[in-house]
Amino acid sequence: xxxxxxxxxxxxxxxxxxxxxxxxxxxxxxxxxxxxxxxxxxxxxxxxxxxxxxxxxxxxxxxxxxxxxxxxxxxxxxxxxxxxxxxxxxxxxxxxxxxxxxxxxxxxxxxxxxxxxxxxxxxxxxxxxxxxxxxxxxxxxxxxxxxxxxxxxxxxxxxxxxxxxxxxxxxxxxxxxxxxxxxxxxxxxxxxxxxxxxxxxxxxxxxxxxxxxxxxxxxxxxxxxxxxxxxxxxxxxxxxxxxxxxxxxxxxxxxxxxxxxxxxxxxxxxxxxxxxxxxxxxxxxxxxxxxxxxxxxxxxxxxxxxxxxxxxxxxxxxxxxxxxxxxxxxxxxxxxxxxxxxxxxxxxxxxxxxxxxxxxxxxxxxxxxxxxxxxxxxxxxxxxxxxxxxxxxxxxxxxxxxxxxxxxxxxxxxxxxxxxxxxxxxxxxxxxxxxxxxxxxxxxxxxxxxxxxxxxxxxxxxxxxxxxxxxxxxxxxxxxxxxxxxxxxxxxxxxxxxxxxxxxxxxxxxxxxxxxxxxxxxxxxxxxxxxxxxxxxxxxxxxxxxxxxxxxxxxxxxxxxxxxxxxxxxxxxxxxxxxxxxxxxxxxxxxxxxxxxxxxxxxxxxxxxxxxxxxxxxxxxxxxxxxxxxxxxxxxxxxxxxxxxxxxxxxxxxxxxxxxxxxxxxxxxxxxxxxxxxxxxxxxxxxxxxxxxxxxxxxxxxxxxxxxxxxxxxxxxxxxxxxxxxxxxxxxxxxxxxxxxxxxxxxxxxxxxxxxxxxxxxxxxxxxxxxxxxxxxxxxxxxxxxxxxxxxxxxxxxxxxxxxxxxxxxxxxxxxxxxxxxxxxxxxxxxxxxxxxxxxxxxxxxxxxxxxxxxxxxxxxxxx
Numbered sequence: 001x002x003x004x005x006x007x008x009x010x011x012x013x014x015x016x017x018x019x020x021x022x023x024x025x026x027x028x029x030x031x032x033x034x035x036x037x038x039x040x041x042x043x044x045x046x047x048x049x050x051x052x053x054x055x056x057x058x059x060x061x062x063x064x065x066x067x068x069x070x071x072x073x074x075x076x077x078x079x080x081x082x083x084x085x086x087x088x089x090x091x092x093x094x095x096x097x098x099x100x101x102x103x104x105x106x107x108x109x110x111x112x113x114x115x116x117x118x119x120x121x122x123x124x125x126x127x128x129x130x131x132x133x134x135x136x137x138x139x140x141x142x143x144x145x146x147x148x149x150x151x152x153x154x155x156x157x158x159x160x161x162x163x164x165x166x167x168x169x170x171x172x173x174x175x176x177x178x179x180x181x182x183x184x185x186x187x188x189x190x191x192x193x194x195x196x197x198x199x200x201x202x203x204x205x206x207x208x209x210x211x212x213x214x215x216x217x218x219x220x221x222x223x224x225x226x227x228x229x230x231x232x233x234x235x236x237x238x239x240x241x242x243x244x245x246x247x248x249x250x251x252x253x254x255x256x257x258x259x260x261x262x263x264x265x266x267x268x269x270x271x272x273x274x275x276x277x278x279x280x281x282x283x284x285x286x287x288x289x290x291x292x293x294x295x296x297x298x299x300x301x302x303x304x305x306x307x308x309x310x311x312x313x314x315x316x317x318x319x320x321x322x323x324x325x326x327x328x329x330x331x332x333x334x335x336x337x338x339x340x341x342x343x344x345x346x347x348x349x350x351x352x353x354x355x356x357x358x359x360x361x362x363x364x365x366x367x368x369x370x371x372x373x374x375x376x377x378x379x380x381x382x383x384x385x386x387x388x389x390x391x392x393x394x395x396x397x398x399x400x401x402x403x404x405x406x407x408x409x410x411x412x413x414x415x416x417x418x419x420x421x422x423x424x425x426x427x428x429x430x431x432x433x434x435x436x437x438x439x440x441x442x443x444x445x446x447x448x449x450x451x452x453x454x455x456x457x458x459x460x461x462x463x464x465x466x467x468x469x470x471x472x473x474x475x476x477x478x479x480x481x482x483x484x485x486x487x488x489x490x491x492x493x494x495x496x497x498x499x500x501x502x503x504x505x506x507x508x509x510x511x512x513x514x515x516x517x518x519x520x521x522x523x524x525x526x527x528x529x530x531x532x533x534x535x536x537x538x539x540x541x542x543x544x545x546x547x548x549x550x551x552x553x554x555x556x557x558x559x560x561x562x563x564x565x566x567x568x569x570x571x572x573x574x575x576x577x578x579x580x581x582x583x584x585x586x587x588x589x590x591x592x593x594x595x596x597x598x599x600x601x602x603x604x605x606x607x608x609x610x611x612x613x614x615x616x617x618x619x620x621x622x623x624x625x626x627x628x629x630x631x632x633x634x635x636x637x638x639x640x641x642x643x644x645x646x647x648x649x650x651x652x653x654x655x656x657x658x659x660x661x662x663x664x665x666x667x668x669x670x671x672x673x674x675x676x677x678x679x680x681x682x683x684x685x686x687x688x689x690x691x692x693x694x695x696x697x698x699x700x701x702x703x704x705x706x707x708x709x710x711x712x713x714x715x716x717x718x719x720x721x722x723x724x725x726x727x728x729x730x731x732x733x734x735x736x737x738x739x740x741x742x743x744x745x746x747x748x749x750x751x752x753x754x755x756x757x758x759x760x761x762x763x764x765x766x767x768x769x770x771x772x773x774x775x776x777x778x779x780x781x782x783x784x785x786x787x788x789x790x791x792x793x794x795x796x797x798x799x800x801x802x803x804x805x806x807x808x809x810x811x812x813x814x815x816x817x818x819x820x821x822x823x824x825x826x827x828x829x830x831x832x833x834x835x836x837x838x839x840x841x842x843x844x845x846x847x848x849x850x851x852x853x854x855x856x857x858x859x860x861x862x863x864x
Contacts, residue, residue, distance in 0.1 A: 257329035293689035554579035617717030668693030
């Protein structure tokens with residue numbers, strides 16, 4: 001123990017932000033795990049005074065000893081585990097700051113003092129512990145044991161005295177609210193008070209486990225209808241395989257499509273994909289048949305042989321062929337598909353053309369976007385209602401032929417050619433001003449087709465450069481990031497005059513922004529540095545380079561300002577700017593599980609294992625959200641699928657072919673044809689079936705961060721690196737989210753070489769959990785916990801779940817605050833009853849999770 005040693009106090013704003021971050025990101029995960037094991041809601045940390053990074057983190061461990069409060073346990077670990085050698089141990093007063101979640105009790109005040117810490121901070125006061133957590137004993141002990149009436153004091157004066165001296169020769173103690181009160185900036189003060197309130201809520205509700213309505217129910221009739229519809233269609237297709245296409249009455253076909261489109265616009269058209277669901281959220285939901293995958297066309301259209309509509313054969317993929325068609329009717333837009341009537345180029349025949357699921361791009365239905373289309377290797381089949389149709393499953397199999405581009409001619413008059421190219425450029429500029437980005441892209445592309453012709457580029461090469469530069473900007477807004485970089489580089493003049501430098505600076509900025517948005521930090525850095533060379537005074541380049549350094553630092557150190565990230569989130573800003581910290585992990589073969597993620601170094605409990613931005617995420621509040629029932633003929637199962645995410649993944653691959661390979665590295669049941677061709681002269685190539693299967697095996701939800709969600713509008717995403725983490729009910733990590741940034745933290749010490757696990761499903765019912773894992777991910781868990789439950793037998797498991805039902809009812813009806821002895825006895829009896837369902841030898845060393853809720857209740861209801 002030493003007297004107070006003078007030290008430089010941290011800046012209040014930084015101090016509170018870092019302390020809150022440490023509690024939320026490091027202590028609460030440990031506390032949550034401790035509570036589930038029977039300990040209490042108290043944690044502590046010893047921080048480096050210089051940078052506020054943690055030396056030691058610990059939680060309450062009273063299940064071992066009543067003296068091991070969070071603060072005492074932390075001091076013990078600091079001195080005996082983390083720094084057992086006193087000669088290398090940081091000095092408690094000079095080098096350290098002590099942090100406690102709750103204002104330390106009399107025992108912990110003494111421990112902190114005797115250990116030599118001269119400065120400590122706490123989030124919850126004694127009054128908070130009493131009022132929010134129902135724990136009055138800190139105040140009771142200080143009042144009853146230590147508060148002695150002075151000789152000149154009256155009985156009325158004694159309660160007005162402080163419970164202890166918060167500033168004395170041994171230490172200075174402050175609550176977070178005290179520190180915030182020292183901040184002069186009112187806006188910053190209010191912001192931090194709001195963060196404190198949020199942290200209050202987080203810890204106070206930590207033990208609660210609200211169960212949202214997250215199930216979609218189908219009646220047996222509807223389930224059978226989905227299955228029989230798909231089976232009947234397949235049977236008919238098989239029976240008619242190879243039959244030549246029958247001629248259509250063009251007038252009748254046009255009238256049919258026109259009438260259906262009109263009904264759809266009026267909201268009265270029947271949608272055969274929609275199924276009626278049951279339960280609290282009864283409504284309709286689209287149902288889609290999957291399970292007959294086939295690869296997309298990878299041959300450029302220029303190398304495909306033309307065919308006529310009359311050459312089509314039923315249930316046939318016409319490999320090596322292409323069909324040019326004209327739209328001749330309005331488009332019927334349904335929830336999961338769009339269709340229209342098309343004719344041969346010469347108008348000699350007609351047929352139905354439908355696009356399944358991936359029917360829009362940039363907010364516009366693809367069939368509405370043009371009149372002329374090229375269908376690559378057309379697939380002629382039947383609809384679920386038995387009507388013949390040309391079906392597009394892979395959006396890259398449909399080439400949209402915009403008239404201005406498709407009909408561009410080769411000029412022999414340079415002046416006319418230049419005027420035509422300039423006219424398209426002007427039209428593109430107008431469309432851009434009106435924010436019609438697809439039209440702007442179309443006009444710029446048409447202009448380039450002329451401006452690149454030798455007769456123009458030979459005399460005026462800057463015209464093509466100008467159009468490339470403008471299209472680069474449009475592509476940036478459309479998310480076509482690969483094309484941004486290509487266009488920007490094609491627009492460079494390389495000249496030294498000031499105007500040319502400014503134009504090239506714009507190009508480098510657009511290319512750098514595209515690289516930044518693809519998380520290609522080094523490439524982005526190089527491009528912004530080139531911009532800075534051309535226009536040294538440009539502030540935008542300096543800002544971007546500073547942001548890149550932050551991203552590189554995050555990737556190298558795993559140090560994130562999570563508090564700042566979280567406070568900046570909103571529905572309109574749900575995707576964060578952050579680097580991916582993955583250097584502590586590597587992907588390796590996992591016996592019996594394909595590939596898994598492994599630690600490359602020892603990772604202490606509470607530390608970040610990895611952080612990663614989503615490869616793609618769709619939030620529940622966004623228009624792209626779409627949930628469907630899918631019936632997979634391969635395993636005869638109906639599943640709830642976030643097909644809105646599948647659509648978003650396909651769109652990302654269409655916009656950024658360079659990213660497709662990264663996605664395709666993940667496991668999916670359907671592996672394609674082994675020909676990984678993701679781009680050709682026609683543009684991006686995307687296997688929509690493969691994307692769907694990859695999504696089905698690798699997607700998970702980031703939680704309801706921006707409002708209420710259910711199974712119908714659940715946020716879902718794919719995190720490329722985190723997707724390799726395999727399931728175990730006995731996990732060693734937990735996942736958290738800040739927007740689309742996933743944070744994987746160790747919940748126990750992970751050794752170098754250990755595989756990293758987290759639970760895909762945490763249901764306490766063995767049958768429910770195993771069924772969900774098998775339906776969704778195609779496996780049954782064989783971890784030690786599941787094997788123990790399996791050996792228990794069905795009768796024991798049912799008895800355990802029956803008792804768990806009683807426990808849930810008790811917890812729901814019985815508040816822990818102010819609980820009577822009878823309630824305490826009831827909880828203890830329920831725990832004993834549940835304990836009796838566990839075979840001691842079989843369950844040795846395994847968590848008895850069915851008792852956790854009761855233990856948490858008993859911890860909160862019992863004296864500290």
